[in-house]
Amino acid sequence: MSADHVSPAARRLYAYAADRPAFRPAEAVAALGPEAEAALAELAAAHLVQRAAGTADGWCAVEPRAAAARALAPLAVRMRETQEEMDRTRQRLEELLPAYEAGAARRDPEGAGGLELVTELGAVRSIIAELAASCGRELISSQPGGGRPVETLEEAIGRDESMLARGVRIRTIYQHTARYDRPTAAYVERLTALGAQVRTLGDGLMRMLVFDGRTGLMAVRGADGSAVNGAALVVREPSVVQFMTGAFERSWLEAEPFPTTVGPDLARSISDELRQTIVQLLAEGVEDKVIARRLGMSERTCQRHIAEIMRAVGARSRFQAGWLAAGARQQEARELS
Secondary structure (H helix, E strand, O other): OOOOOOOHHHHHHHHHHHOOOOEOHHHHHHHHOOHHHHHHHHHHHOOOEEEOOOOOOOEEEOOHHHHHHHHHHHHHHHHHHHHHHHHHHHHHHHOOHHHHHHHHHHHOOOOHHHEEEEOOHHHHHHHHHHHHHHOOOEEEEEEOOOOOOHHHHHHHHHHHHHHHHOOOEEEEEEEHHHHHOHHHHHHHHHHHOOOOEEEEEOOOOOOEEEEOOOEEEEEEEOOOOOEEEEEEEEEOOHHHHHHHHHHHHHHHHHOEEOOOOOOHHHHHHHHHHHHHHHHHHHHOOOOHHHHHHHHOOOHHHHHHHHHHHHHHHOOOOHHHHHHHHHHHHHHHHHHHO
16 A cells, blocks of 8 residues: 555455455455455455454454554654653653853843844754744744745644644735745645635835744844845844734735635736836835845846836836836826825
8 A cells, every 4th residue: 555545456345344244365355346446455454454363364444543543653653752752852851951051140140131142053953843832822924036946835824723723823924926926825725724824015014933922933134134044033122023023913904815826906906016116126226136135036027027127118227217216106196095
C-alpha cells in the first residue's frame, strides 16, 4: 500500500471480505483473480484483515477505525515521546532564564531589553512556531510584498489552521498585488473558510506579527531600506508592541477585504489605486526599485506602469510624469467638489 491510497485490487478484496464472515485466499483468488494474493498482503500490512478464529487459513475484514488505531499506535507513541523530549528540553534550557534576565537587567538598566535581534532564519521560524503554539487569543500580521512564496504558505497553513481550531482570532493584511497570486489566494480562501479575516492595502505596510498583544516580530531593514533576509526583531517591550498593534489597526481600517475572485470592476479599482500611489511616489522622486518593493510588485511590472503613466500625460521624465499626473488628479477633485 502506498502512503496515500489503497490500491484498487485491495479495495475489491476488502469489499469481498466485508461481505462474509471469513474467506480463504484460494477462494479470493478464484473470485477476484490472481491479484487478490498481493492485495491480501497489502490489507494485512494495513491491519484491514486478520486471521479468522477457528480456521486454519481463513481471513476476515477488520473495521477501518480499528485498523487505523492499530496502524497509528506506534506513531502515537513516538509523538508522545517526542513531546516529552521537547518539554524536557524546554524546561532544561529555561532553567537558565533567571540568569539571562538578571544579566540583561545589568547590561540594560534603561529597560530596552524587550528587543532581541535574531539573525538566523531557522531560529526565527522556531520562535514563530513557539509563539503560535502558545497563542491563545489573537494573531495579527501584515505581509507586504505581494504574493507569498509557496513554501512559506505550506509552512504556515498547518500552524494557522491549528490556531483557528482552538479559537484564536487571525487577522492579516496583504498588499493589493497579492490578490493576483493564485497560491496566496488559495491559501486565503482556505483560511477565511475557517474564520480568519484577510484584507489588502496598497502601500504603507511593515512586515510584522503580533501574538496576543504581548510579543511581536518585525522585519529588519538594511541601510538601503530593504528587508534583511532571515532576520527579525523580537519585541516584548509593551510600549513597542502597542505601537505595532496601533499601526496595524490603522492599516486595517483603511484596508479592503481580500476576495478570492477578482472581477473586472474590482481589478480596475485596485489598478487605479496602485496607479495613484505610483504617481505620488514619482512626484516625490522615489526610485523604480523602491516603488516596486513598496507596492509588492516586480521592478519590471512597476516600470511598465510608469511607462503607461508617462505616455498618458505626455511626460518626458519620471518626475514630470508624477507632477503632471498629480496635478491632473487635483484638478479632477476640484471639478467634482
